[in-house]
Every structure is written in structure tokens, then in C-alpha cells.
Amino acid sequence: MMELFIATAFGVESVTKEELVRLGYKDLKVENGRIFVQGDIEDIPRLNINLRTANRVFAILKKFKAETFDELFSGIYDFEWQEILPKDANILITGRSEKSKLFSISSCQSITKKAIIEKLKKKYSVSWFEETGNLYKIEIALLNDTAYVLFDTTGESLHKRGYRKLQSLAPLKENIAATLVILSRWRPQQEVLWDPFCGSGTIPIEAAMIAKNIAPGLNRTFLAEQNGFVSQDLWNKARLEVIGKIDYNSKFNILASDIDEKMIYIAKTNAKAAGVEKDIRFFKADGRKIKKSSDKGIIITNPPYGERIDNSDIFNLYRDFGKCLRDFSGWRFFILSGYDKFEKAFGKKADKNRKLYNGKIKTYLYFYIQV
Numbered sequence: 125m126m127e128l129f130i131a132t133a134f135g136v137e138s139v140t141k142e143e144l145v146r147l148g149y150k151d152l153k154v155e156n157g158r159i160f161v162q163g164d165i166e167d168i169p170r171l172n173i174n175l176r177t178a179n180r181v182f183a184i185l186k187k188f189k190a191e192t193f194d195e196l197f198s199g200i201y202d203f204e205w206q207e208i209l210p211k212d213a214n215i216l217i218t219g220r221s222e223k224s225k226l227f228s229i230s231s232c233q234s235i236t237k238k239a240i241i242e243k244l245k246k247k248y249s250v251s252w253f254e255e256t257g258n259l260y261k262i263e264i265a266l267l268n269d270t271a272y273v274l275f276d277t278t279g280e281s282l283h284k285r286g287y288r289k290l291q292s293l294a295p296l297k298e299n300i301a302a303t304l305v306i307l308s309r310w311r312p313q314q315e316v317l318w319d320p321f322c323g324s325g326t327i328p329i330e331a332a333m334i335a336k337n338i339a340p341g342l343n344r345t346f347l348a349e350q351n352g353f354v355s356q357d358l359w360n361k362a363r364l365e366v367i368g369k370i371d372y373n374s375k376f377n378i379l380a381s382d383i384d385e386k387m388i389y390i391a392k393t394n395a396k397a398a399g400v401e402k403d404i405r406f407f408k409a410d411g412r413k414i415k416k417s418s419d420k421g422i423i424i425t426n427p428p429y430g431e432r433i434d435n436s437d438i439f440n441l442y443r444d445f446g447k448c449l450r451d452f453s454g455w456r457f458f459i460l461s462g463y464d465k466f467e468k469a470f471g472k473k474a475d476k477n478r479k480l481y482n483g484k485i486k487t488y489l490y491f492y493i494q495v
Contacts, residue, residue, distance in 0.1 A: 127163075133179060133299070136177050137156070140177045147174060169354055173363065174340070184275075190269065206243070206247040211254075213351075240262070261347060302340065305317075318414075320381050324391055329391075336370060336374050338370055460480065
């Protein structure tokens with residue numbers, strides 16, 4: 125058994141926990157921006173390939189108390205690094221510090237790297253460590269004066285699914301889009317899902333992948349696969365498992381529209397790369413003038429709030445969008461925005477809201493569930 129550290133965006137922890145429970149994991153410890161889970165080596169490919177809302181999957185190599193740089197160096201040096209790092213390993217150290225006496229992240233990174241190299245030089249009997257081989261990413265996380273030595277099994281963040289060949293100026297991250305769909309409790313067989321400001325198509329694409337049970341990491345590779353930390357057989361096994369669970373016969377109705385024809389082209393291109401272009405109806409439309417297409421439906425959208433329109437026009441856009449949606453009786457709305465006057469402009473107070481971070485951008489998801 126090993127302990128795994130699942131990193132999430134702030135505000136997404138409970139949704140990722142829900143995913144983990146659905147995948148059969150128990151005894152989860154949830155903290156701000158992270159979830160701890162017990163697993164085995166085969167859980168590393170399984171989690172990387174299946175998790176829709178997380179950022180990264182780390183293996184915890186070691187944890188120890190570290191209130192001084194000497195304690196940090198000693199704790200890192202005492203690990204048997206030669207068991208996981210070859211003689212030519214290209215080692216990249218990242219870091220974070222929260223509520224700890226060791227708060228200089230760059231210093232912690234330097235000391236961690238020095239301790240690892242000194243140990244490897246001794247074990248491999250070399251005076252110089254070349255670092256010409258595969259990349260290995262180690263993160264040193266100081267959390268409440270405890271040092272967590274984390275092995276990054278993911279590499280590029282899990283939101284990088286591999287299908288977004290083209291994108292808009294300020295794209296919504298794929299894992300945040302999936303979070304919106306999961307939080308909406310969309311019922312694919314009963315409700316139309318419409319994104320009237322679809323941009324590069326991320327929300328409808330993620331919704332279609334959820335409806336068809338297409339694993340988000342199916343078509344990309346991961347760092348622990350490239351550097352051999354986890355055997356290729358286990359990655360192949362995990363991929364075959366998720367391929368067998370794809371529901372090709374799932375019936376649902378997803379609409380994606382945007383006022384910008386170029387965005388429709390981008391969204392279609394991305395949907396094709398994701399394998400769901402036939403599951404989404406893309407069309408040009410002004411989000412302020414749409415008409416409901418059925419008695420029951422759900423709108424999940426991330427309207428512009430500065431990147432594609434002038435600030436002076438944002439209030440008017442949201443006001444007109446709110447007026448338009450008054451004719452959508454029987455529908456529910458989930459609107460993500462970073463505009464601080466959203467509810468005033470929209471013309472109606474949300475039933476509730478939830479703070480979410482799209483990268484470093486603070487946004488709120490506004491729930492309108494009793495329309």
C-alpha cells in the first residue's frame with residue numbers, strides 16, 4: 125500500500141471526493157486543495173486516467189517534521205533515492221508551503237535538490253550527476269511544518285486532456301468545466317444541456333464525455349508512464365478497463381452556440397479531437413436572444429467577463445442574458461462568472477453560489493435551480 129496525494133483546485137475538493145467514492149475509494153482525508161487516499165501502484169494509472177476534476181496525482185514518498193533547513197535536508201537525504209531515480213535522471217523540484225516555518229519555496233526546492241543529488245552521487249559513486257535522462261518531478265510540500273515528499277505521476281496537469289487543439293483567449297480549464305457539469309446534476313436522458321457562450325467548446329465536450337463515460341485521460345500520456353515509475357503493462361491495463369466502459373449508445377441532447385463563428389469552428393475542431401463531434405449540435409447564435417428548445421433543460425455556461433468584450437459592455441450583456449432566460453421556465457441555470465456585479469446585472473439573485481478557481485482567476489458558480 126502507498127498513500128496518494130490528489131491535488132485539486134480550491135473549491136473542487138468535494139467534487140473530486142465524490143469521483144473517488146464512485147471509483148470505489150474509501151477512508152479519504154480531505155483538506156483545502158488536496159485529498160489523501162490509500163492505494164497501490166496500479167491505482168496511479170487508474171486515477172490519472174479516470175479523474176475529471178483533479179489537477180494531479182502524487183505518490184507520497186515520505187513525510188516528516190521539518191521546522192529547519194537542516195531537518196529538511198536530513199529528511200530528504202535519508203530516503204533511498206537510487207531505488208526510484210536512475211543514474212541519469214533529469215530531476216525537477218517544485219514546491220509549496222502553507223502555514224510552515226519554512227516558507228521560502230525556492231530555498232526548500234534548492235535544499236531538496238541538493239540532498240537528492242548528494243545521496244545519488246554517493247550511491248552511484250560519481251562526482252557529477254549528469255541529468256541527461258528521463259524527467260522526474262519531485263514536489264516538496266511544507267504543510268503545517270510537515271514535509272511531504274511527493275512524486276509527480278501526472279506531469280502536465282490533468283486538465284490537459286489532449287483534445288483542445290484550438291482555444292479562445294481565456295479558456296475555461298477542462299477539469300473546471302467537468303466540475304460544473306457534475307455540480308449541475310445534469311440528467312442526460314431527461315434534460316437538454318445548452319451552453320450559449322460555448323467559446324472553444326469545453327463545457328459541452330466535457331458533458332458529452334461524461335454522458336458517454338469516456339475517461340478524460342484516455343488519450344494522453346503521463347509522466348510516471350514516460351519515466352517508467354509505473355510499468356507500461358499497468359497503464360495498458362487501466363486504459364483497456366476504461367475503453368470497455370464507454371457507452372457508445374448513450375442518448376442525450378447537447379447544444380453549443382456562440383455569437384462568434386470562429387468560436388464555433390474552434391469548438392467543432394476540439395469536439396472532433398475528443399471523439400464527440402457527432403454528439404453535440406454546434407450553431408451560431410446570440411446568447412442574448414436564444415429561445416428554449418424544450419420544456420426541460422439546463423444551461424451551463426461561462427459567459428465572457430472581459431476577455432472578448434469591453435468592460436463597459438459586460439453589465440449590458442448579463443442584463444440582456446438575464447432578460448432572455450426569463451422565458452426559460454422549467455429550466456435550471458448554472459452560470460460561472462468572474463464579474464463581481466453578476467447578480468445585479470443578471471436581474472435575479474442566485475439560489476446559491478460557489479467560489480471556484482479557474483487557474484488563478486477567482487470565479488463564482490451561480491446556481492439557479494428554482495426558476
